[in-house]
Amino acid sequence: MSLTDPPRDFQSLQQLIAERAQDLPKRLAQVAGYALGNPDEIAFGTAASIAEASSVQPSTLVRFAQSLGFQGFSDLQDVFRSRLRERVLSYDERLSHLRADDKAHKASLMFAGFAEAAEHSIRELRLRLDGDKLEEAVKLLAKAETIYLVGLRRSFPISSYMSYAFGKLGVKNQLIGATGGLAAEDVSFATPQDVIMAISFTPYASETVKLTQSAHGRGVPVVSITDSAFSPLAPVSKLWFEVTESHFEGFRSLSATLALAMTFTVAVAERRSASKG
Amino acid sequence: MSLTDPPRDFQSLQQLIAERAQDLPKRLAQVAGYALGNPDEIAFGTAASIAEASSVQPSTLVRFAQSLGFQGFSDLQDVFRSRLRERVLSYDERLSHLRADDKAHKASLMFAGFAEAAEHSIRELRLRLDGDKLEEAVKLLAKAETIYLVGLRRSFPISSYMSYAFGKLGVKNQLIGATGGLAAEDVSFATPQDVIMAISFTPYASETVKLTQSAHGRGVPVVSITDSAFSPLAPVSKLWFEVTESHFEGFRSLSATLALAMTFTVAVAERRSASKG
DNA sequence: CGCGCTGTGGAATAAACGTTCTATTGGTCT
DNA sequence: AGACCAATAGAACGTTTATTCCACAGCGCG
Incomplete structure (x- = not known):
């Protein structure tokens, strides 16, 4: 288990995983690779579904998270979710926001x-x-x-x-x-x-x-x-x-x-x- | 329960909720309002956490989802999650992608x-x-x-x-x-x-x-x-x-x-x- | 060779989950 | 006022969840 505090933002976490991926045990490295390639799956999936997708046992996911300093898998998952929360709006969403803002000035629109x-x-x-x-x-x-x-x-x-x-x-x-x-x-x-x-x-x-x-x-x-x-x-x-x-x-x-x-x-x-x- | 098929993309769902929100029963309208204002919470939260946040019983969430034609709450939640999956990359992410693409042409970079x-x-x-x-x-x-x-x-x-x-x-x-x-x-x-x-x-x-x-x-x-x-x-x-x-x-x-x-x-x-x- | 350590798979566990069911409420007709 | 029906709250349900625990496999070292 790591003694240092785990990163709380996705950017740093991604970097940390990429660094450690090489000298991690086989199964944990497997998880690291999957996590970097499928961040959305980590964010939305359950431990069971992710475990199956990355050909690993659910318990391995917990060990993986703990090896990075997190308390458990859910703790790590939160960071993956935060990334999606902070995202910018998509094109379509912005356009509809635009139309919805009727009260704004014409020139601003x-x-x-x-x-x-x-x-x-x-x-x-x-x-x-x-x-x-x-x-x-x-x-x-x-x-x-x-x-x-x-x-x-x-x-x-x-x-x-x-x-x-x-x-x-x-x-x-x-x-x-x-x-x-x-x-x-x-x-x-x-x-x-x-x-x-x-x-x-x-x-x-x-x-x-x-x-x-x-x-x-x-x-x-x-x-x-x-x-x-x-x-x-x-x-x-x-x-x-x-x-x-x-x-x-x-x-x-x-x-x-x-x-x-x-x-x-x-x-x-x-x-x-x-x-x- | 609605007989028509529920929307599978967030855009349509959002529109549907906004339309129906007014002539929905009190508690369901309450959920509708919360859902439109806090889409991220719906995507990530659990039925229990969302119920508490919107001052409603978990079962109300299920009824709400069913009234829109979904089979259950989880079914509706999937649509909210799909929105985040399809999002565009954030500014920071794009910049780091840019730097990572070393193999690309100089002019393209x-x-x-x-x-x-x-x-x-x-x-x-x-x-x-x-x-x-x-x-x-x-x-x-x-x-x-x-x-x-x-x-x-x-x-x-x-x-x-x-x-x-x-x-x-x-x-x-x-x-x-x-x-x-x-x-x-x-x-x-x-x-x-x-x-x-x-x-x-x-x-x-x-x-x-x-x-x-x-x-x-x-x-x-x-x-x-x-x-x-x-x-x-x-x-x-x-x-x-x-x-x-x-x-x-x-x-x-x-x-x-x-x-x-x-x-x-x-x-x-x-x-x-x-x-x- | 055997000891100890790390890494792993899988069962066990309790908590949390979404859903269903039922009693009760609240309101609108007759 | 009484009867009906939609809407609701909350308990109960079985399932799924993340996690823990333990037994065993692999491997380097004395």
């Missing part, structure tokens, strides 16, 4: 809606983003002589952010559309040694599409962020990323796109400095 | 970090945003003849987004700093009937501060988004909003600011169209 849309978009992209493709795109952009940033209208905040960040990080780039109507001329300088980073969502700004298509025709590689496989950017892109932003009252979030844009800028800059210096 | 920072920023602002102040700012902006948008460097994506959205929504606005170095002149046209919307974070772009201060000196009301009470924008603002963005590898998120900016644009446009006709 609106903010909650936009915040919700932003969080949801980010969560979605997190699940869908292809790590290999991302890595490849970073490689391609890092090799580019100049990165041309094409993003107008709703996508302009993104392209302008990238331009600012690239500039700060010492990555040569050209922001298109910032200064009047010279966009077409600016992009016409792009060569196959450069890369076009195009950002466009429904309804695709015609100028963005046109510029990207013509550059692609001249052999300039294109990396794009867009919202579906039917985007006119997809067929002319060497690599393209699908970002589906949630909307609130018809206004689409930009948060997921922005997070992806930040990733590009920082990852590209880091890869460059790594290869150069 | 980076994206996860930026996504995390964005989500965290939004969650923070949600807690801190003052609904009354927000409502007041929307009122002020809605009355403005022209809204001058002042945001340079890192804040430029925000001000340019607002300009685009205001334009779409038919709200007269002037984006500062978009076209070369004429910023000072543009703002000099602002009158006390207009409003300056200034956005600036550490290190505060000197031009943003200068323009805002001079406009304030001429009696133009200022609404600003900034990151602390020590911001040079705070003392010259009629209303200012504190947004503290989380960062990853030194790069601050913009997501919370963006969500707030979207709220301003849509809320102001809506208020205008409501007052005009």
